[in-house]
Amino acid sequence: MSSPPSASASSSPPPCPKKMITLRSSDGATFEIEETAALQSKTLENMIHENCASTLIPVPNITGEVLARVVEFCSKHAEAGVDDESLGAWDEEFVAVDHTTLFDYIRAANFLEIPTLLDLGCQTVADMIKGKTPDEIKKTFKITTACTPEEEEEVRGENQWAFE
Amino acid sequence: MEKSMGSKGKNLARLVEEKACSKRLQQEEEQRRIPYLPKDCITNILLCLPHKSLLRLPAPHNIYSVLTSRPPDNPNYFSIDTNYLQSQNIPILTQPAIHYPRKSCVKFMEFSNGKCEERDYKISCLGKIRATCDGLILLENRIKKGGLIVLNPVTRKLDPLPLGTLCPPHNESYGFALSEVSGVYKVVHLFRDELNYFHCEILSLGTRVWRPLDGPEPGLFGWLGYRPVFAIGYLHWVPFVDHSDYIVSMEMDSEKFHKVGLPTSCRTHDRILEIRGSLCFIAHEEMTQINIWMLEGLSGHAWKQTCSITMGCTFDMVPLLGLKMSGDIIFERDEDYSLYRYHFELKEIRKIEVQENLALSSNSYFAHVNSFISW
Numbered sequence: 001m002s003s004p005p006s007a008s009a010s011s012s013p014p015p016c017p018k019k020m021i022t023l024r025s026s027d028g029a030t031f032e033i034e035e036t037a038a039l040q041s042k043t044l045e046n047m048i049h050e051n052c053a054s055t056l057i058p059v060p061n062i063t064g065e066v067l068a069r070v071v072e073f074c075s076k077h078a079e080a081g082v083d084d085e086s087l088g089a090w091d092e093e094f095v096a097v098d099h100t101t102l103f104d105y106i107r108a109a110n111f112l113e114i115p116t117l118l119d120l121g122c123q124t125v126a127d128m129i130k131g132k133t134p135d136e137i138k139k140t141f142k143i144t145t146a147c148t149p150e151e152e153e154e155v156r157g158e159n160q161w162a163f164e
Numbered sequence: 165m166e167k168s169m170g171s172k173g174k175n176l177a178r179l180v181e182e183k184a185c186s187k188r189l190q191q192e193e194e195q196r197r198i199p200y201l202p203k204d205c206i207t208n209i210l211l212c213l214p215h216k217s218l219l220r221l222p223a224p225h226n227i228y229s230v231l232t233s234r235p236p237d238n239p240n241y242f243s244i245d246t247n248y249l250q251s252q253n254i255p256i257l258t259q260p261a262i263h264y265p266r267k268s269c270v271k272f273m274e275f276s277n278g279k280c281e282e283r284d285y286k287i288s289c290l291g292k293i294r295a296t297c298d299g300l301i302l303l304e305n306r307i308k309k310g311g312l313i314v315l316n317p318v319t320r321k322l323d324p325l326p327l328g329t330l331c332p333p334h335n336e337s338y339g340f341a342l343s344e345v346s347g348v349y350k351v352v353h354l355f356r357d358e359l360n361y362f363h364c365e366i367l368s369l370g371t372r373v374w375r376p377l378d379g380p381e382p383g384l385f386g387w388l389g390y391r392p393v394f395a396i397g398y399l400h401w402v403p404f405v406d407h408s409d410y411i412v413s414m415e416m417d418s419e420k421f422h423k424v425g426l427p428t429s430c431r432t433h434d435r436i437l438e439i440r441g442s443l444c445f446i447a448h449e450e451m452t453q454i455n456i457w458m459l460e461g462l463s464g465h466a467w468k469q470t471c472s473i474t475m476g477c478t479f480d481m482v483p484l485l486g487l488k489m490s491g492d493i494i495f496e497r498d499e500d501y502s503l504y505r506y507h508f509e510l511k512e513i514r515k516i517e518v519q520e521n522l523a524l525s526s527n528s529y530f531a532h533v534n535s536f537i538s539w
Contacts, residue, residue: 103201106201106205107201107202107205110202110204110205118205118208119208122205122208122209122211122212123212125209125212126209126210126212126213127212129209129213130213
């Protein structure tokens, strides 16, 4: 005697598992990122399209701390249903970091070719420079010397007649 | 034994202290530095800055140094190879104002909201502007007779050019243009010798040699008083002071001269201009009408009359330049040097409010855009 077929309350198909990519940072930490989010990076997009993304992808130029944040950025920007205003506010908070971390984001975005993060980072640095005098810029970025006195003298000497 | 153990211990302690001190110094040094940024990232950052901020910054050498701790490849300048900024209103360079002791300064005029304001690049120089192209300026260098300098006033990159053929200023004309095929900027020197024969030599930026060219044919040119205009891949000259029935065009890639007929004769207040990528011929017809003709290319194209200005124009309005974004045309009245703008969309000419004491003849103006173009 066969058992009756089990009745199920709904017959909706199980959700498709999201395709994940695994990245490994320069210090050995691994991070998973959804493929849709990884497409924010042109570098990763090319690897996905050439079927090179099924195994672990090493990202030798980026530390774990920075890569974690970059993955977070890409995931947020790949989320559906987020309005521009909320995303803008989120971005603003994302780049409210010290300049060292900001430069790390820019380098990572440059390496992974993430135009949204690169533009955001560069605009943030530009906003930090805008309207400031050279001394204020040096203070903001904690630079003690811009160039050696010899270099400055060389430039001034060659262009003395041209610049006031 | 105990004594040697004691001295060994002291040495060890001293070594440890020296190492700790050295490590502390290294850490302090690293804290003073900021992480290295690739050059194209610096480019992107600078492109986000308005030109006013750039002008306030020190020389590019220091811009690079301020943003990164790694010394630049060339300590004298930081060159950026990018597309240039398209300004809403094209600045126009004015001839340097001459101040004693014979030092001049390079300024530009910016048109916006019906006004014209003079702004300063804070660059002093010793000579007149001879030509402009894509944000680069060709300046005389009076320190050396016949000397020329190429300058980008935004990036402050400058380069003295080798001496070409020496001749009096009224017997020569300089053109500055881009060869689109090779991507190289070229300086063209057209000049007349003592026997009234016209010659031409050309220098590609980045090289140190002036090359003589074939042509122009005898009789093609009558005078060199009108500056050449770069449009549709050619440098164009109006070859006579009045009644020019043709223009002489030199293709920047092949470096060959061509004679191109004009739809009507070019008179003293008429001009050719580059407007939105095309070559335009702006000609007065009768006393109160100005016709605008356009040529989109030299081979297989004909002049097309695009519009006529019939209201508000006078016979002595000289076209100065076309604005890149809107295509509007700036005119100057010969009588009193007042400036006017023809608005294409509104189809009307309006007078531009100019600050006082700014009255320069049309020869003093050069069309210019602020850019990061390098060579």
